[in-house]
Amino acid sequence: MTAAGEPSAGSVTRRILRRQRARIGVSVVFLCSHQAAEALVPVMIGVVIDRAVATSDTRALLISLAGLALLFTVLTFSYFFGARLGYAAVENESHHTRVEIAGRALDPRGLRSGLRDGELLSITASDAELSSLVIRAAGIAAAATTALVVSAIALLVVDVPLGLGVLIGVPVVVFALQRLAPLLTRRSEAQQEALATTTALAVDLVSGLRVLRGIGAQDHAARRYAAASAHALGVTLRAANSKGLHLGLTTAVNGLFLATVAGFAGWLALRGRLSVGELVAVVGLAQFIAEPVGTLGWCVQLFATAKASAGRVARVLEAEPLVTPGSAGAGKATDTRLALDEVRYGNLDGVSLRVGAGEIVGLVAYDPRDADALVTLLSGRVPRDDYHGTVRVDGVAAETLTLDAGRGTVLVEQHDVALFEGTLRSNLGASHSDDALLTALRSAGAEDVLDAHPDGLERELVERGANLSGGQRQRIGLARALAAAPPILVLHDPTTSVDAVTEGLVADGITAARGAAPHGTLVITSSPALLRAAHRVTVLDGGRVVAEGTHDALAAADARYREAVLR
Amino acid sequence: MSTNPHLLPTAGARQTWSELLAEFRRLPGLSAAAVALLVAASASGLVAPFVLGRLVDDVVAGAGTDRIVRWACVIGAAAVVAGVLTAAGAAVSARLGETVLARLRERVLDRALHLPSATLERAGTGDLVARAGDDVAVVTTAITGIGPLMLGAVLTIVLTAAGLFTLDWRLGLAGLIAAPAYVLALRWYLPQSTPYYAQERITTGERSQAMAGALHGAATVRAYGTEDVHVARIADRSAAARDLSLTVFGIFTRFGLRINRSEFIGLGSVLVAGFLLVRADAVTVGAATAAALYFHRLFNPIGLILMEFDAVMQAGASLARLVGVASLPAAAVPTNDLEVQDHEAALSVTVRRHHYEDGPTVLEDVTLTLAAGERVALVGASGAGKSTLAAIAAGIIAASDGEARLRGVPLNDLGEVRVRKEIALVSQEVHVFAGPLADDLRLARPDADDTEIEKALDRVGATGWLRALPDGLATHVGEGGHRLTAAQAQQLALARLILADPAVAVLDEATAEAGSAGARDLDRAAAAATEGRTTLIVAHRLIQAADADRILVLDHGRVVEQGTHAELLAAGGRYGHLWQSWNGGASS
Secondary structure (H helix, E strand, O other), X not given: OOHHHHHHHHHHHHHHHHHOHHHHHHHHHHHHHHHHHHHHHHHHHHHHHHHHHOOOOHHHHHHHHHHHHHHHHHHHHHHHHHHHHHHHHHHHHHHHHHHHHHHHHOOOOOOEOOOOHHHHHHHHHHHHHHHHHHHHHHHHHHHHHHHHHHHHHHHHHHOHHHHHHHHHHHHHHHHHHHOOHHHHHHHHHHHHHHHHHHHHHHHHHHHOHHHHHHOOXXXXXXXXXXXXXXXXXXXXXXHHHHHHHHHHHHHHHHHHHHHHHHHHXXXXXXXXXXXXXXXXXXXXXXXXXXXXXXXXXXXXXXXXXXXXXXXXXXXXXOOEOOOOOOOEOOOOOOOEEEEEEEEEEOOEEEEEEEEEOOEEEEEEEOOHHHHHHHHHHHOOOOOHHHOEEEEEEOOEEHHHEOHHHHHHHEEEEOOOOOOOOEEHHHHHOOOXXXXXXXXXXXXXXXXXXXXXXOOHHXXXXXXXXXXXXXXXHHHHHHHHHHHHOOOEEEEEOOOOOOOHHHHHHHHHHHHHHHOOOOOEEXXXXXXXXXXXHOOEEEEEEOOXXXXXXXXXXXXXXXXXXXXXXXX | OOOOOOOOOOOOHHHHHHHHHHHHHOOHHHHHHHHHHHHHHHHHXXXXXXXXXXXHHHHHHOOOXXXXXXXHHHHHHHHXXXXXXXXXXXXXXXXXXXXXHHHHHHHHHHHHHOOOHXXXXXXXXXXXXXXXXXXXXXXXXXXXXXXXXXXXXXXXXHHHHHHHHHHOHHHHHHHHOHXXXXXXXXXXXXXXXXXXXXXXXXXXXXXXXXXXXXXXXXXXXXXXXXXXXXXXXXXXXXXXXXXXXXXXXXXXXXXXXXXXXHHHHHHHHHHHHHHHHHHOOOOOHHHHHHHHHHHHHHHHHHHHHHHOHHHXXXXXXXXXXXXXXXXXXXXXXXXXXXXXXXXXXXXXXXXXXXXXXXXXXXXXXXXXXXXXXXXXXXXXXXXXXXXXXXXXXXXXXXXXXXXXXXXXXXXXXXXXHHHHHHEEEEOOXXXXXXXXXXXXXXXXXOOOOHHXXXXXXXXXXXXXXXXXXXXXXXXXXXXXXXXXXXXXXXXXXXXXXXXXXXXXXXXXXXXXXXXXXXHHHHHHHHHXXXXXXXXXXXOOOHHHHHOOOEEXXXXXXXXXXXXXXXXXXXXXXXXXXXXXXXXOOOOO
């Protein structure tokens, strides 16, 4: 994260804490009470030894056992309520953040975040949750502090010099051990990365297994995986060595510290300054106190993780919209529905283009980048400052239209058709009548998708329509666009996965659905069947219009055109 | 391409254990050292509470300062020894566990990649991907992450219990009173939580799916103005996942209550037993103290084991699935003793009849012979049997009744490895392998240098976009990297074909999904990649057929027309009609 990102991380974190303050407050109180009770368990063991076991006093035993039972009751229910509330705060906040991110990621005006889809996805999937962990970190930190305070008081009550020694000694030991942590973190990060790479490689190779088999490359693939696996093993072992070293050092240092405390406390007990119970309590506390101190160290890491995630969340939530819609309503339908004048954008180098009412215009782009630039521009995904020339819809400059007016007038159906989880009907547009949908499906040559399945329009589609073939998806996308019946429709290569016979049907269908005023239609394609159905054809090359005319005229006169479309 | 999870084997508990033990036995020195070090480390950890008990006794008895100093020194020395043993034990056991794991995952992938075609076609890749990915990850996390902790916890518990019994058998029994309480807690928890955990994974998956789907189709969502619908669906899914998480955590906290109760029962009974034994003069106050401290020390390891119990069970289930795949027979060694000599027919296929499983007949009485260097195209409507015939010719599937021969030798006799070296299939399935572009292509020929790779890419017309890539051949492509278009991915597939350099190439609808402009480039690329090879091509676009030496028109599993492009056009049959309608009525 850049330095500029940090204040945003802070504001996201503050907002998380503010929104959940009630839950957090109560949860912290309970968690503190839980940790205090945990700290008192060794003290209570000392009390039972001192008052009951050493004296053989039955009444004292019953009383001190009742005390232990009470302590456990407090301990257990404090955790029960504190942990539940804290967890609820984290979960609710992650949910909140996730929905907010989804809303921003799908902002109708687009998002100027510079993030790729994969990054956005990982931000909703993991960062939304991790940024909320600040709640857990806050709760745990408060509870650990309480445990420390309670232990400190108990120790100081027993013996001041001994208490001070423990209270200074434990944090020194714990923090000294944590100085080794960066080495450990670095190695375990390297390890996680190597393992993740290995897993990803396995998934990738097996997903492409048919491709590998097609060229007999399974052996090479297996050897590549074995090499990655061996590398991961090496990294893992190095990490395991330093983890082992850290563990051993922790064990030794804690033990040496315990030996010192036990020796000193034993000496004090011999001199009568401590009872046996107090000796037990001091030793127990000296062991226990390392836990909250270690927890505090861990909280620092947790805070750092949460903050880094909050920064990434902020990148989405605080990103500017890509385009700024205007305030003009849609113009009255005119004879020229769509007009581009001297448009320069991306590959486009001064393109002028008209689509009239009742007209189907074919567009052939020799260079696919010309078509892509045109589609991006007409989709309303280009800020006004990024292109030159004018795009007018019914005489109104496109950038001055409101969001609804713009989207309500021009519809672009992409070449790479995106379908969604749901039913066939929900993908085609749930608000249309059955008749309208059936007509659209027929025009798109997609009736087979309907007929092939007993559920008809209610047929379930999985995410991305993966249970349809590529050709079926393409035709459903076309049917969806035709059913929407927008004033101006832009289709990009709508029949590339469609067989020759069906392509002819689709050409007729598009003519029937779009061939009359007031509709205006632009079809970017090199399919002769579709181009023949168009009223006229515009040819783009090198970002410029190089030819115009009917398909037959162009095919007869222009050799380049013939080569491009008459396959 | 359906996936049936039952087609790949899963090992039983006994087989899983015996495979694991066999692996450990292959590393006898390391295994023995790991066990010895771990036991010794845990044992030396027990010295401190025991010595503390003696120290209490000496305090009660009013012994001299030197005794106290001596005990302190013993605790210190034990700590140093425990530290050294712990460090060594952790390192050695990791070496053992991780080596066994690495061997297992390598074997799983090797078997997965060499799955016989017939099995793969029936089982699909879904389950295989899950095993090579998820299951390996689950087992890895278990062994690398919680494995050492669990091992340490188990040893601490066993040795602490032994320590309790050494102090006094009655103190040991008192501690054991807690065991049924712990067991009951676990037996209450597991049946409650297990179904929820499975459900939680599903809802979390559905949540990411909704998000991924909406983001993937963001342009369409915006074009149709359906943002609200999608955000609402994501919110619903997210809320469902949250509610389920809260339910699961609720169960977990109630499990926590039961664990605390068990701790109290154990600690209380040890203290009561200590009280009674001290009063009866059977043990010292120090021994009673040591017993209580011992038991207090057990809280964390027992809690750890119980709370990680379902992770361990999951790892066990994943392990069984891995062992199942790992136990498949290794790929057969290529049989090189079969002489494949020059033969008039480079490839010949005779299918008397073919059907899938119990399905209808998809091919009937089809004979196809390709002379060396000949280029034959298959044309027909979808469902005519083109792809099936191509797959039989490539040796991917065996005909129910019929056979394919390479230069006169039946493919069955050659064996899969040999067949794959001679006949390559570029199928409809396109996959760009994640990583540097050069690595993707080197899968086809590992020893290819950059010049050869560039040459192959140039032949398929990819030089233009290769130059535009940020890091050239080193550019990361595929999942998580630079996204290639469908046409570019197809060009890669063809470049791989050039590098693999087989005598026979089978192309199945390789250009179907490309955009209009890209398709023309791909036709040229396909022609370049198959130059000089005997080629069978499934023609989705008729231009591919027009360029072929010979065309076979299939209909409902039978050959209905056969000849050159010109002959078939002149005959004015089915092919002629297809060509007319496809060309928008214009003559060529």
